[in-house]
Amino acid sequence: MNISTRFAVAIHILALLEINKGDKNTSEWIAGSVGTNPVVIRRITSMLGKAGLIEVRPGVAGAKLARAAGEITLLDIYLAVDAVGQDSLFAVHDHPNPDCPVGQNIAGAILPVFSLAQQAMEDVLRKVTLEQIASQIPV
Amino acid sequence: MNISTRFAVAIHILALLEINKGDKNTSEWIAGSVGTNPVVIRRITSMLGKAGLIEVRPGVAGAKLARAAGEITLLDIYLAVDAVGQDSLFAVHDHPNPDCPVGQNIAGAILPVFSLAQQAMEDVLRKVTLEQIASQIPV
């Protein structure tokens, strides 16, 4: 299993908004760069808007960053598009047998490790800003 | 999206084998502790066997660890059960527009970060052994 392309597409969209400042970045135009359908873009910009990362208004073409690219981290984007859902990155089976010592204690033994592993991944994303990504794209 | 319970169930199975050394750990018995169907267990023990983590033989009840619990890491198990598939943990959209500077360069800009994030997560799993998990389960 892997994390949905929503996350990568969201980064793509925000990088576009940063680089094409001032132009009219309609969902149709963005879709042309991403290689998908405008509705897919609008679904994601809607999530980014609700998370406060961009400003979008119904009826008004385009969108723009709500704050500087240097102050938007990949973790912000990851959270905005619900990249791993509300659950943990790691799923644990629901009904271990409480009458078995292992069944009773396995969740308690592995959940802390799972949590640390997920945090380590998210910490990497927290340290990278949209500006750092955009700076790698030639104008 | 999250990592399949196969991973957590595999850890559960191996912890059982470590703790119930000597007993006959049939797939049916293990299924009782995990709270699932014996076939689900056999599917996973088959993967663990192919990865060389346990010894199983058709027709012979039970399974046992192929090496000491202190020498089996959670990363070994994670890889054995194909927890994130053969692809990266993070998916990237397939058809960005090569005629757009962003479309052309976005993958190159984000893949290294995705790779680092995945590695950070896997490094945590590498540092935890099955023995450490099993030691948290009272006998």
Add this chain to the structure above:
DNA sequence: CCAACTTGTAACTACGTTAGTTACAGGTTG
């Protein structure tokens, strides 16, 4: 040697998530 048991695996179902699509309501603007 055979009856009882086991593993390995195919095949099927049900479910949830994703991505793509069409359609349309409602906001905006020249």
Add this chain to the structure above:
DNA sequence: CAACCTGTAACTAACGTAGTTACAAGTTGG
């Protein structure tokens, strides 16, 4: 007011997971 946009519902197809039944093939004790 006409032309354009966003937001979102609804539907489809594809894919992975988990659970299940069924059965072939291996093993073992009496």
